[in-house]
Amino acid sequence: MKLVFIFLYLIFSLHVELNEAECHKNIVDVKNNLTLSRSILKVHCQSRDDDLGEHFLRFQDVAYTFSFHDSFVVLTRFKCILWKGANLEYHKTFVAYEADAFPECGVLYSWEARDDGIYLSKNGGLMKLMYLWDID
Numbered sequence: 001m002k003l004v005f006i007f008l009y010l011i012f013s014l015h016v017e018l019n020e021a022e023c024h025k026n027i028v029d030v031k032n033n034l035t036l037s038r039s040i041l042k043v044h045c046q047s048r049d050d051d052l053g054e055h056f057l058r059f060q061d062v063a064y065t066f067s068f069h070d071s072f073v074v075l076t077r078f079k080c081i082l083w084k085g086a087n088l089e090y091h092k093t094f095v096a097y098e099a100d101a102f103p104e105c106g107v108l109y110s111w112e113a114r115d116d117g118i119y120l121s122k123n124g125g126l127m128k129l130m131y132l133w134d135i136d
């Protein structure tokens with residue numbers, strides 16, 4: 001019985017080590033490309049475990065970025081809220097990242113706030129309009 005546990009432990013540690021070595025973190029970034037309005041972009045992202053706090057980006061500031069490993073236990077999911085406008089009266093809440101059934105490695109989701117809506121490029125692909133702004 002004891003041997004079985006030792007064996008399982010070894011398999012588990014090996015798996016974790018391989019994972020650390022080969023599985024690059026997933027990256028989500030958010031950019032302010034509010035070309036016309038030149039509005040400040042407010043960003044607030046969080047997962048079940050991590051509240052990443054509020055961040056403010058000016059037009060064409062370096063993208064706000066966070067990175068993480070997918071969890072093996074629960075589905076990794078980050079929700080973000082973006083705000084724009086003179087009084088931050090435009091906003092949108094959306095799922096910025098959600099893992100597949102199996103943990104993924106090295107995925108890049110680039111979100112871009114534009115005047116007409118919120119765009120996404122996955123892994124360097126084409127920018128696609130995903131969401132329109134809600135207004136108070």
Ligand SMILES: *[C@@H]1O[C@H](CO)[C@@H](O)[C@H](O)[C@H]1NC(C)=O
Nearest residue numbers: 031033034035036112114115
């Ligand atoms: C910013 O948005 C405009 C459209 O509003 C687009 O043509 C341009 O490629 C974007 N620039 C960057 C740096 O993403």
